[in-house]
Amino acid sequence: MSTEERDRQQRGVYAEEDIPAGELARMAEVARELADDVRALVQATVLTDVADDRIARARELIGQATEILGEEHHERSFGTRFNSDGTHRSWGNALTGIRNPIAPPLRFECFPDKVTVDVDLGGAYEGPAGLVHGGIIAAVFDQALGHATESAKVPGMTGTLSIRYRQGTRLGKIHVEAWVDRVEGVKAFAKGELSTDDGLCAEAEGVFIMPKWARGEIQEKVLGRVGD
Numbered sequence: 098m099s100t101e102e103r104d105r106q107q108r109g110v111y112a113e114e115d116i117p118a119g120e121l122a123r124m125a126e127v128a129r130e131l132a133d134d135v136r137a138l139v140q141a142t143v144l145t146d147v148a149d150d151r152i153a154r155a156r157e158l159i160g161q162a163t164e165i166l167g168e169e170h171h172e173r174s175f176g177t178r179f180n181s182d183g184t185h186r187s188w189g190n191a192l193t194g195i196r197n198p199i200a201p202p203l204r205f206e207c208f209p210d211k212v213t214v215d216v217d218l219g220g221a222y223e224g225p226a227g228l229v230h231g232g233i234i235a236a237v238f239d240q241a242l243g244h245a246t247e248s249a250k251v252p253g254m255t256g257t258l259s260i261r262y263r264q265g266t267r268l269g270k271i272h273v274e275a276w277v278d279r280v281e282g283v284k285a286f287a288k289g290e291l292s293t294d295d296g297l298c299a300e301a302e303g304v305f306i307m308p309k310w311a312r313g314e315i316q317e318k319v320l321g322r323v324g325d
């Protein structure tokens with residue numbers, strides 16, 4: 098596939114829609130509830146200790162649920178949808194997607210100088226015994242630093258991300274802060290810290306770049322809207 102074709106496809110996953118605010122709020126509630134249920138299922142799957150016949154029964158029910166959800170579905174991914182009310186939604190996002198059970202999910206608070214997020218990472222995010230997987234920590238930082246750049250109106254895709262793991266992060270509640278350190282043209286340099294009751298566990302810094310294919314129209318859309 099040529100670079101032009103790939104860029105065109107990439108622009109195509111940004112869709113326009115016109116959904117009234119009330120209807121959107123109802124859809125969001127349904128999405129959240131579904132993802133919460135499946136997240137609970139994932140946690141139960143990781144931690145279960147029931148006998149094989151109970152697992153077989155659970156699998157039957159899960160199969161039925163999967164069939165129902167598949168009756169109508171998006172082709173490949175949810176993408177990002179820009180609504181006429183000035184919001185956008187990325188409900189499939191692996192870290193924040195409100196309809197994605199893989200997402201912890203992260204809910205950011207935005208301040209003028211930083212973004213913060215508090216989340217409980219349970220047994221489904223384990224790496225070393227009892228500790229959060231380093232790749233999950235990297236993913237949380239990626240999203241947090243990316244969110245800081247979006248919040249500061251200099252969004253971009255991750256070019257380079259480096260993390261210093263200072264001590265193991267115990268499964269449970271974590272607190273993350275991220276901010277933009279400086280901007281150079283299309284590049285935003287962001288930093289972040291992750292802490293728990295044990296203190297500072299990891300630090301990150303990254304370069305976020307507005308890609309060539311998104312400069313202009315898509316960039317304007319992202320800058321002009323709030324989203325989840």
Ligand SMILES: CCCCC/C=C\C/C=C\C/C=C\C/C=C\CCCC(=O)SCCNC(=O)CCNC(=O)[C@H](O)C(C)(C)COP(=O)(O)OP(=O)(O)OC[C@H]1O[C@@H](n2cnc3c(N)ncnc32)[C@H](O)[C@@H]1OP(=O)(O)O
Binds near residue numbers: 254
């Ligand atoms: C996401 C923004 C895009 C617009 C999307 C619109 C809507 C989405 C809604 C909200 C988005 C906001 C926040 C998102 C929140 C969380 C973020 C999650 C982020 C991810 O999960 S994202 C997935 C992982 N990420 C990738 O999948 C990137 C793959 N890659 C590429 O897409 C290109 O490779 C790219 C874009 C990196 C650069 O390509 P390009 O062609 O656009 O840029 P170009 O060559 O013009 O370079 C311009 C200047 O950046 C320097 N530079 C180039 N590459 C560099 C690198 N890697 N590291 C450090 N510096 C680098 C050059 O040296 C030059 O520097 P100088 O100007 O000083 O010479």
